[in-house]
Amino acid sequence: MHRIFNSLSTALGERDADTRMHSDRVIELSRELGMHIDLDSQELAMLAQGARLHDIGKIGIPDHVLRKPSRFEQDEWETMRQHPLIGERIILAIGNECATQLAAVVRHHHEAFDGSGYPDRLRGTDIPLYARIVSLADNYDAMAVSRPYHPGRPHHEIMDILSNQEAEKFDPDLLHAFRHVIERSPMRAP
Numbered sequence: 510m511h512r513i514f515n516s517l518s519t520a521l522g523e524r525d526a527d528t529r530m531h532s533d534r535v536i537e538l539s540r541e542l543g544m545h546i547d548l549d550s551q552e553l554a555m556l557a558q559g560a561r562l563h564d565i566g567k568i569g570i571p572d573h574v575l576r577k578p579s580r581f582e583q584d585e586w587e588t589m590r591q592h593p594l595i596g597e598r599i600i601l602a603i604g605n606e607c608a609t610q611l612a613a614v615v616r617h618h619h620e621a622f623d624g625s626g627y628p629d630r631l632r633g634t635d636i637p638l639y640a641r642i643v644s645l646a647d648n649y650d651a652m653a654v655s656r657p658y659h660p661g662r663p664h665h666e667i668m669d670i671l672s673n674q675e676a677e678k679f680d681p682d683l684l685h686a687f688r689h690v691i692e693r694s695p696m697r698a699p
Contacts, residue, residue: 513603514611518561524568525575531650536560538646538696539639542683545690555607559614559639563647566596566615578657590627593619614639618647621678634680641680645671645687648678653698664691664698 522529539560543553567575570592574585581589596615600608617631617640624632636644652670655661662670668688675681691697 514558514561517565517599521562521565521568528564528567528575531647531654532561532564534650534654534696535563535643535646538649538691538694539642541690541694541696542642542646542687545686546683555610556614556639556642558607559611559618560643560646562596562600562611563615563618563643564592564596565599566592566594568599569595580658590619593617594628610637610639613637614643616640618643620644622680623677625677636680641683645679645683649687649691649698650696653696661698667698 518529518532521532536557539556540553543556548556570589574581574588577585593616597612600612600615602608614637616628617636620626620629620631620636620640622633622636622641624630626636648671649667652662652667653664668691671679671684671687675684
């Protein structure tokens with residue numbers, strides 16, 4: 510099974526190297542947070558696979574949207590918001606119980622703690638734990654690394670933004686734990 514997930518991750522890297530590198534960083538941040546909250550080795554392995562594949566659905570996003578060097582127009586944003594659903598279908602095609610759990614991480618990593626996220630507007634602990642962890646790691650890395658449409662932000666600014674979205678976008682307990690983890694992390698932005 511591990512080979513299948515590595516193959517999918519390789520396919521993502523061939524499609525978009527930046528997304529693959531982002532996923533690698535999200536794996537590490539998610540793993541660090543998972544260790545901090547005492548997930549066991551099997552849980553950490555599942556979390557890492559969910560983080561590895563969270564953006565796999567971007568394989569199905571057209572180049573003119575995926576590689577756009579500026580902010581999205583509304584229709585482009587709607588197209589990009591399909592990547593969790595595309596990713597879920599890709600993962601479910603594997604067809605085992607592990608795939609079902611991973612597909613939930615992929616589908617729900619853009620949900621928000623207050624129910625304002627997508628695609629299902631889940632709220633609170635209805636959002637799978639691994640998806641809540643990946644969401645934090647995903648958002649931190651997305652702000653820390655320069656993109657064509659914004660420069661990378663410094664650590665203190667990222668943490669201010671995350672803190673301002675506590676209990677809205679992010680699980681407050683996980684954000685509290687993340688604050689401790691990120692201060693000692695090699696993934697910490699300057």
